[in-house]
Amino acid sequence: MTRMTERAMSPDEIVALMRADFPSWDQSGVKIEEAEYRACRLRLSYHDRFLRAGGTISGPVMFMLADTALFVAVIASVGPKSLSVTTNMSINFFRKPAPKDLIAECRLLKLGKRLAVGDITLFSDEETEPVAHATGTYSIPA
């Protein structure tokens, strides 16, 4: 029995799926920079609507980006299972991100048949210290 170690969907294929299944995709500001087997990198283009008090990008926006990154890493690995759902996400916020693009780097720590677990590190564009880190679980439908 062979073990698949190549990605199941390319970034373009994933974007097509997101547009079809998530009507708000084009307004989200999210771009898929890379998508591989068990990993991806996303970019969130900065927009003023992401701000909260203090001039910083809000926590829910960072959560959205982390959750999307984990979803993209899962379907890049297992194919177009758009009914995969998050069952748990734990996120730590380290510092207030500047008003600029956010980068999410995701890797899958476990990829089982029913559950995938990954972590996501968020950076402000061109910076090296992360602004947030999340760990999450997706339930993959049969």
Added chain:
Amino acid sequence: MTRMTERAMSPDEIVALMRADFPSWDQSGVKIEEAEYRACRLRLSYHDRFLRAGGTISGPVMFMLADTALFVAVIASVGPKSLSVTTNMSINFFRKPAPKDLIAECRLLKLGKRLAVGDITLFSDEETEPVAHATGTYSIPA
């Protein structure tokens, strides 16, 4: 030395602060139904833009509601500290919410000078089994 056990801000005062400090508040769909010392209840009025694939309210929308509830419970207890920031939030999603209002019930488990920890249970309107549960920490500025 007395220990304060009364709320520091009423729902109306909190709404005024949210409008001033979070420009997107009026578009958020969030209403404060109750706010007491160490507890609150919020309602998110249903809107189609909250949906994701599968006809269910998306995880980031539920995270936003949980995070807002914890913020409201904190400032209801300690006063107008709108620079309080989430340092950690862990959320578990139990079932797909129907396309209707969401209710968030929050209580503070710990209220220290610098840190507050609370949990938030999310329900679909008029249902008794929760759709999600979160636990989070806010860092309170001096």
Added chain:
Amino acid sequence: MTRMTERAMSPDEIVALMRADFPSWDQSGVKIEEAEYRACRLRLSYHDRFLRAGGTISGPVMFMLADTALFVAVIASVGPKSLSVTTNMSINFFRKPAPKDLIAECRLLKLGKRLAVGDITLFSDEETEPVAHATGTYSIPA
């Protein structure tokens, strides 16, 4: 179709299972004070070996008690599935517990066929402010 709302095992039955399947049970110091459908209360009898620097009960000891409480609440609800395993546990520590008994109160927030999620609040004996709070998920075998 009826929905079971009665417990599947009594405290005595659970203790018998713990003794059979977890050889260290009798040395653990844990007692089951109550076990109901979707809830339980445990007591950890204080012992000096639980201490860490600062004269306080160590975090891993509190984790053990929380994890055991969730396990007991699950099997009290679904019967003797001793191969149920924790998939996730998130714990917040609020204050340093005094060197006395710890109480764990657990309730299940979700009880599905394959997954159960619950939260656990830990108290020092006869105190009202919790020392820690945890949320965890158990995977239940078929």
Added chain:
Amino acid sequence: MTRMTERAMSPDEIVALMRADFPSWDQSGVKIEEAEYRACRLRLSYHDRFLRAGGTISGPVMFMLADTALFVAVIASVGPKSLSVTTNMSINFFRKPAPKDLIAECRLLKLGKRLAVGDITLFSDEETEPVAHATGTYSIPA
């Protein structure tokens, strides 16, 4: 202003501190294989007392190892602050570890003056797929 990027304590110095402040250290089975600025690697020597039902190492034992690794990474970076305490730890269990040594690899994601956040990946000795992953926060005393 210079930024310290060298470790504050060597493995031998950390072991001496652990022996002084944590009386159960020598019985814990934990060895410090490496300790650097913002990172460490520990080994837990296998012992039958770590087993739970199913012949696998128990969750609380893995939690203890993860928590210890984060503590070691913190004091390796900031010096002998043995009153540092965990405020939050979230752990995901991926597979049942075989009855053999466990390895913990820890890195600090944030190192502030008051808070440090790190993640810990646990492996069975000589295996490449992790058995568990945790993220935790330590509060560092002034």
